[in-house]
Amino acid sequence: MKHQHTPLNHQQLCPNLTFYDLYPPATDMLAEVSQSLSAPAPSLHPKYFYDEAGSALFDRITRTPEYYPTRTETSLLTAYAEEIRARLNQPQTIAEPGAGSCEKVRLLLDAWQPRHYMPLEISRECLLGASRQLAQDFPDVHISAVCADYCQAMAMPQALAQPGRVVFFPGSTIGNFEPAARGEFLKGLRTLAGPGGALLIGADLQKPDTRLNAAYNDAEGLTAAFNMNALHHLNRELGCQFDTDNMQHVAFYNTARQRIEMHLECLSDQHIHLGERTLTLKSGTRIHTENSYKFTVESFSAELVAAGFTPLSCWTDPQNLFSLHLAQV
Numbered sequence: 001m002k003h004q005h006t007p008l009n010h011q012q013l014c015p016n017l018t019f020y021d022l023y024p025p026a027t028d029m030l031a032e033v034s035q036s037l038s039a040p041a042p043s044l045h046p047k048y049f050y051d052e053a054g055s056a057l058f059d060r061i062t063r064t065p066e067y068y069p070t071r072t073e074t075s076l077l078t079a080y081a082e083e084i085r086a087r088l089n090q091p092q093t094i095a096e097p098g099a100g101s102c103e104k105v106r107l108l109l110d111a112w113q114p115r116h117y118m119p120l121e122i123s124r125e126c127l128l129g130a131s132r133q134l135a136q137d138f139p140d141v142h143i144s145a146v147c148a149d150y151c152q153a154m155a156m157p158q159a160l161a162q163p164g165r166v167v168f169f170p171g172s173t174i175g176n177f178e179p180a181a182r183g184e185f186l187k188g189l190r191t192l193a194g195p196g197g198a199l200l201i202g203a204d205l206q207k208p209d210t211r212l213n214a215a216y217n218d219a220e221g222l223t224a225a226f227n228m229n230a231l232h233h234l235n236r237e238l239g240c241q242f243d244t245d246n247m248q249h250v251a252f253y254n255t256a257r258q259r260i261e262m263h264l265e266c267l268s269d270q271h272i273h274l275g276e277r278t279l280t281l282k283s284g285t286r287i288h289t290e291n292s293y294k295f296t297v298e299s300f301s302a303e304l305v306a307a308g309f310t311p312l313s314c315w316t317d318p319q320n321l322f323s324l325h326l327a328q329v
């Protein structure tokens with residue numbers, strides 16, 4: 001039979017799994033990294049943490065005694081899953097942008113038994129693996145896996161246009177967005193939820209510096225290794241030749257800006273290879289690798305309102321470490 005050249009953009013992989021490929025455009029990593037490292041204030045996008053080693057390190061960070069967000073959010077989801085389900089009148093579709101390994105949603109799939117789950121993930125490999133496993137473990141849930149950049153996801157395939165989705169955005173990933181971009185992103189989530197839909201989102205809370213600083217400087221050094229891994233990633237993918245023995249993890253809470261900042265500081269001059277050219281980063285230079293904004297219940301609710309949501313409820317733990325917000329479109 002003749003080979004077909006028309007792109008196959010959706011595929012039935014198992015009885016309860018459909019895979020939609022929106023072909024997220026490949027980014028020019030060399031161009032992107034060259035530009036951000038050459039800027040007056042050198043930086044790297046936090047996405048560069050997450051190669052295979054980085055994702056494994058993040059997973060270990062979530063189990064350190066210092067890093068409270070993940071376990072606190074999980075305890076909130078466990079405690080309030082039923083209540084949330086009742087508030088939403090038995091939601092039938094969950095959409096999750098940046099679903100990754102689809103681990104957290106299992107709790108909701110167990111508790112809510114919805115008909116549909118729609119993970120959106122840019123990494124095709126990651127999405128395929130996770131959604132296949134999930135389809136086996138939840139035979140009664142139809143999974144529409146969408147390979148897309150979640151900023152692209154608003155142009156959803158027509159076949160997926162069931163309104164009234166519950167968008168699930170856990171982990172305080174929202175804290176990685178700059179205040180200006182955050183509003184636009186929340187509006188995008190509102191579009192994804194659609195008329196009659198809702199948003200269930202985790203937001204880390206402001207608290208005394210000591211607690212925050214400890215969470216990003218764990219005693220085992222896993223956060224330091226996670227931060228440094230961005231450079232190992234660039235060395236491997238682009239041949240940058242960072243001398244990581246002479247780079248140092250720096251993380252601190254910037255109280256005025258209500259954010260954790262992570263940097264990698266050069267302890268010697270670094271001569272970085274970027275394609276054909278070499279860039280020198282002087283000893284003492286800091287590469288800014290991440291911001292993780294912290295909120296109050298009131299400040300985050302106000303942002304939800306500004307993005308066009310109606311807050312329904314917010315749950316926090318007894319120590320006020322983390323918040324889980326439910327809002328309606």
Ligand code: AVJ
Pocket residue numbers: 061069171172173175176216223290291292
């Ligand atoms: C995945 C963005 C929520 O900001 O706490 C953990 C990433 N960075 N330790 C966070 C992270 C350093 C994490 N988020």
